[in-house]
Amino acid sequence: QASITKSEFLRMAAHELRTPAGVLRGYLSMLRDGTLGSSPPGWERPLEVVDAKAGELTGLIDDLLLAASMEGGTVPVRPEVFDLREAVGAALGRAEGRATLLGARIESDLAAEPVLVEADSEHIGRILDNLVNNALTYSAGEPWLRLSVAEAPPRVAVEDHGVGVDPEQAERIFERFYRVNDPALGYPPGTGLGLYISRDLAGLAGGTLALEHSRPGEGSRFVLTLRAPARTPVEVARPAPVPAGRRRGGR
Template sequence: MKKLKSLKARVLFLLSGLILLVFLLIFTAFNLLISSYIESSATEALTRVRSDGIPPDMAEDRVRPEKKYPEIPGGSTERLFVTEDYEVLVPDFYPEVTESSPLFEVKTAVEKREISLEEGGVKRLTAGEGLYYYTVVKSRSLTGMDLYEVHFINMSNLYDFEKNLSQMLLLIMSVALLLTVILGYLLAGRIVKPVKALSVFAKRMGEGDYDKMESEFSDLELHELKTVMNETSEKLKKYQEDQRTFFQNASHELRTPLQIIKSNAEALEVGLLEKEKALPVMKCEVDHLGSLVEDIILLSKLDARMEDLKKEKLDLRETLSASSERFMSLLLEKGLTIRYDFPKEPVYFTYEEKTLERAFENLLSNAVRYARHEICLSVSRAEGRIFIRVEDDGDGMAEETRKKLFDRFYKGKDGQHGIGLSIVKSVISAYEGRIEVKSGKDGTAFIVILPDPIESEYL
């Protein structure tokens, strides 16, 4: 398993690494530029003087400069005369050579043969604590002796400047790195603190505590995350309350027929009721119980958003007709008629016939219960949607009833167990549709609105 790192450590590491990388690049670039400047300056100065040789009237034991050599910011160009045996001839115009002078350091380097007498090019020499560049030109004295002119320039001042500035940069880099670590630690703490708070909030939700998080965050992203988590918490809280209410109501609804069955069975057992009276009641309650259990199972499946529905492309007109035919005997018994307002062309939709049929049956059952003379079923297409209308000519319903109509286990006037219409809403929602209710003194209309697949194909 990959080792996990804390967010604070990661932020500190990234900030420190970035600052360190930037300073290393600056430090390296600075040293390269200064070194390049020192070398190019020395090379330029020595190149201008390397063509100067020993004047024709120069004696073996006396050398004098022919002209003053150019100066550069690092220092002036000087020269020594050296024999092929590395004997240094110090010109008499030089002041007394001390051990701390650049001339002494170069003279010592020559005598130790640390300087090559090969002609051509500019070479680097580190002697003592100084930095020098030199070039060698071969010449001849009046006596015919081979001499080598060692032209050199002392670049120690620039070299010392480079070292001092490098040390200063290193000091600045160290201070900046320390400040970065401190500021990074504070910044990381500022980032990690709300993340930890959100983590605690998420843990609370997992443990069933759905109270809102009241903390405010100044960062937009964290504020948006908190808002989403609060909304999720509200949904989970409502879902839990709905589930609790659902199971309380379900247990009550299941207990009622079971108690009736039990009491009739006990009365039958002790002879308080005759079989002819007890058995029909028990059978009716068993049917009621079975219907209720089926509805609860269907609701559970829809709540779980099961994807195993066997959908196929079918004609909604045929499904509505088949659903209404199951109520024909009841319609005849109550003296009701059904009027169909269907288009001539098929109205295709992809669905599982069993679930949508169940929704239509619940709507029809509700219409049969409250209709006075007629029920109207209609299907139409408009504006990229399919409209299915189930309408009765009953007395209508109160506004308070209409608002609670789709709540689970809410029983309206003459209602049964109160989950029929909630099943309708869940089924329609599973197909990305919605249901609306219009009610007045002339009756009630349930309008199912589904997305039209034919229109969707052209989008």
Template sequence: MAEREPALTGRKGPGGVLRRLLARPRVAAAVERFAPRSVRTRTTLAACASVAVVLLVASAAVLLVLRVNLQRTVEAGAREQARAVARIAAEGRLPAQLPLDHGTDFIQVTDRDGTVLAASQNLAGHPALAPGADGGRGTFDLGALGDEHHQRVSTLTADTPTGPVTVRVGASLHTADTAEDLTTAALGALSALLVATVGVLTWRTTGRALRPVEAIRSRVAAIGDRELDRRVPEPAGDDEIARLARTMNAMLDRLEAAGVRQRRFIADASHELRSPLAVLRTQLDVAHTHPDPEVRAAMVEGARQDTERLQSLAADLLLLARLDAAGDDGPRTGVDLAELARTAAGARGPLPVAVTGPPTLGVTGNPLWLGRLLTNLLDNARRHARSRIEVRLAAEDGRAVLEVADDGPGIAPADRERIFERFTRLDDARSRDDGGTGLGLPIARDIAALHGGALTVEDAPGGATFRLVLPLAAPDGP
């Protein structure tokens, strides 16, 4: 017996209509125009789309497995029925009417000429079934049954005493189709429910997660340039949003501190400029109206000194502005700190300056600004030293160390940071008559910070010591 198990004609699905529609320029432009711009909406749509794709693939796999198993079961029943009929035909005991098993729609046995030799009761008296347009692979003209049937047809060829015969057994797929339709509907309803649930949960969860972000945004939008004391709300926990809020508040702290420093600097600068300008105008008025030439000469000399002081103050203010302008520290080159210290110490002053340490000490930086740093430190020491100023150089742990020590009155521990504030003068050690502007040490510390170093003051026996630490220059390659 030869056995053929034809497959059914597959169902035709819809074409790529949506793909062709989206390919049109106007439709693509409309889709882009109406695309959601909210993070909440985009996140919800992305979650729903992802879950829908997963459910679609999973449902398709389930339906495919179910369909294959159901068809295999129906096919096995039809094939078993066909084999039983073929055995009867081979034994020559083929009756004219054949009984149907459960799930079998029809049985028909024909000879090589197409003459019906036996059939089930529903095909009794009917001619041989004609194959359909698919060449007999599974679709037959079953108009004799009075209805169209979706069937699985098994065809066997058997040798009989009167010649070969063809046995066709059709098994109904109605039960399999019904089960597949019910499963499809159930999976569709369940998938829609799951997608809707994921959408609702994602929408609510995203909204709850973004609520602190919206609070931060609205608070930042409400903060004006004169309301830098306000802060954004910090949510509990240590997630990304909480860290964002803390970072925003830290930034607002820095902005507020910068604003306070700027206002204080402007007020101090205005005060510092107002006093010498008032004195200068008074001196010029007296010199202009006083009849005594000697008095006029003295007034003009005093005016010249105040003008020099104003010039020095304006230069210091300009330098501070440059130091505050985004780290504009000029070109960086190799600098011999020891040579720079000896040059600064050799400048004329009321007291000699002793320099000790290695003959060379290389650092990287702006030589003009580093020279200004050393000059400021030595000028400060000359104003307060009694009889001795010493500059000590050393290299320690990859750092260049420069110390400027004097035997002056020293600096109290409570004032060791305050002296680096702008326009600060200690009452017992500094005055306007000393020629200082109160900007030398702040400028020196800012220059040190721009070069990656630090400037501090330490107490010493019989005076004060300013300690400058800078990174050593990298050694030249081979």
């Protein structure tokens, strides 16, 4: 009963926060694109930072709503066949702004041929966003990460040179609200829901998300494994764009 009450509270709080957050992002967008008139000199950078933080807030709200839906078993799944390489490319595009701000170096190693999977493309996009943003968040100094796509079975590996995870935390990082605290990072942003949500979404797709390797001070390697289509599709869908507010994750 306590768990149900907590989930209902989170859902209600997130719904109440979503409206003012949406209004905030709307006005920021109009300020940036000139709809409300030309911005004073020197405002471009501050507006960019505030817009990024508003996006983080929207992402936190979406995480709370999705986590509550998962507990209630009400997450909709819309499977389709798409090329996993394109999903990775789209995730890298969404991370470009934050990566540039952090001075991050991102490498990719994509398969030469299409790697087809059957899953909800928006869910897979969210998983990739969480993994990429965790790699950026949990890195001291200038982040480095690499995404690689392979087939048989279809999978994506996200590797970083961040703070890493102690062996005893390897499974706990997938628990709801669990966060890795490292003195080198202080208290990074996030809800501690990113990996919890990502593993559940991978399971809904008939796949898995695992921490394949990690060592404190040396970084981590996460692997998302998915299902290949049961038959060759006539038409391959392009991954659905993930709303801007859903780009952030928290380990």
